[in-house]
Amino acid sequence: MAVTVPPNSQLNLQVSHAIICLRYVLLDARYTVYVIDTDVVYRSRALWVPDAATLVISDLHIGRDEASNVQLPLGERDDLLERIQTHLNALTPETVVVAGDIFHRFEGATSESRTTLAALIDACTDVGARCVFVRGNHDTGLDSTHHTTVVDSYTLNGLPEESPKTVICHGHVEPATTAERYIIGHDHPAITIEGQRHPCFLSVPDGYQDADIIMLPAFSRLAAGVSINTASGSDLQSPLITQLEHAQPTIYDDQAAKSLSFPPLQSLRAML
Template sequence: MSSRGASIEGVTLRDRAVHLERADALVLADTHLGRDEASNVQLRMGEDTDIVERVGVLLERFEPAELVVAGDLLHSFEGVPRGVRESLGDLRTAAEAADAHVVVTPGNHDTMLADLWDGPTVDAYTLADGDREVVVCHGHEDPAGMDADLYVVGHDHPTIEIEGQRRACYLHGRECYRGADLLMLPSFTRLAAGAPVNGMGTADFMSPLVTDADLLRPTVRDERADETLAFPPLGRFREML
């Protein structure tokens, strides 16, 4: 049902993020900093520290010119959870150490972003990736007036259920949004349960950029095995269930 070594042209998948090779940009989405503090737990679970450390590893590996966060950098709609300011400072420090320019495209959770982040923000960010244009945005709103060959979004936290276990997955569809390709990233935070896409149709997705779910192909990155596993597009995948 899956194929090994599947790839998306010019895109490297790693640890719930992507490196756009020709644009020399690392893109990730849905860090939801402060989510563990907002959860109903007595002690923080160290998720913010884990996120900053993993971003640091990716920056060291790819040495990108830019780090683009495709929305929901923060989790809380109101107030500033304990430790979030420090986490943002650590994230900025990691990017500066890697000489990476940071851009945030705010998501629906980022209502407090202006109070915490003084770096560049833009609703949708355009990257020149070789001979194609890439638009990065959160995906909760249609990027009106922004034409591209590839749209990279987050927002829906896609996962796929394999033998009863949920695994974070990427979704990639060719010519499925305004005649352009769409790449949806999994949530970078590992605390998000995610939405299992196995049986999802177009209407089940929150992002308006998903206009034909049948064309979206789930891809899972197994970091331990250093393998990338691609599954059939959802239109075919549902028929196999």
């Protein structure tokens, strides 16, 4: 049974979320709650880890507009910087980690793309945050482009002892660092509810070698992604997620300024 609410309503997504979760609790005999990420805060295409004072974003794909002639109303540079600045002003992080695919072009960044990245670094520096760039599959020349911290993976520091060891990597290859939780990007997950496509986070318990996974949506609004409505693990490019049945999507509702976590996909799909 699909959830039906009035289209184009500001409350459309929130009403759908409430009905889906109620049906899940009342009707689904397989009811299980997966709570694997209570120490993180979902934001608009970004993840905030308060204990580490770290903001995590992924898949900027700077230069995507140049490569495809697709434009945003503000222009790609201003759009990226405006949204990043919103997070910086609200959180004043100590560290900003970009989990790969900073640039879009495989063959190297253009001067315009490098200027955009320099402006991003300046914005972070202005609030006292350091930038850490994790290499993605698009970032072949990143370390020779900017004098900043560039790594294959980044381990979060400052977490309480009871928190899982958390490693941030892009997710396009299997990580060399062992962790209890991985924060990744790469596949740009999205879900369609009531005809509206939403970028989403995916939380996967025991997703990779008994470690939990949090997959971030693309920070770029120009990057295409994988629709998880009917996708299987084999439809994802990341080797860290091989099945999606237990993956729990979370959408950030920009209008309401709140995150909405949905049931695992094995149950959610029957309600869409």
